[in-house]
Amino acid sequence: MCLGVGPGLAAVDRLAETTPAAGVRVDVRWLGELRPLPTEIDVSAYRIIQEALTNVVRHAGTASCGVSVDCRADELAIEVIDAGRGHGSTPDGGYGLIGMRERVGLRRGEFSAAPRPEGGFRVAARLPVPAGVR
Numbered sequence: 060m061c062l063g064v065g066p067g068l069a070a071v072d073r074l075a076e077t078t079p080a081a082g083v084r085v086d087v088r089w090l091g092e093l094r095p096l097p098t099e100i101d102v103s104a105y106r107i108i109q110e111a112l113t114n115v116v117r118h119a120g121t122a123s124c125g126v127s128v129d130c131r132a133d134e135l136a137i138e139v140i141d142a143g144r145g146h147g148s149t150p151d152g153g154y155g156l157i158g159m160r161e162r163v164g165l166r167r168g169e170f171s172a173a174p175r176p177e178g179g180f181r182v183a184a185r186l187p188v189p190a191g192v193r
Contacts, residue, residue: 119143
């Protein structure tokens with residue numbers, strides 16, 4: 060697990076604990092090495108997960124989803140997958156998706172969000188970790 064300073068990824072498990080009240084169970088999987096992250100990456104990652112989970116609750120029509128946070132040597136990789144309705148044929152629609160895409164762009168990362176061929180929806184983000192923090 061990666062941990063930054065202040066609110067951020069350290070609050071993901073607490074966020075996941077609140078979603079069953081909204082009808083969605085969230086399984087969080089932490090991968091990689093535990094280490095500090097710059098605040099801007101830590102907070103961006105948390106906000107991306109938060110918005111993706113909000114979209115699952117509001118639009119997916121599913122009882123569960125999975126979140127994975129992978130601290131790699133040179134990047135932080137996030138994935139939120141559900142087996143819900145998978146609405147939308149374009150990953151550009153919706154303010155939440157636009158906001159996530161912009162947040163990742165500000166960090167010079169990679170973002171994708173689209174229905175999955177097997178059903179459901181997938182949000183994925185990769186945020187580079189500066190060399191001095193690795």
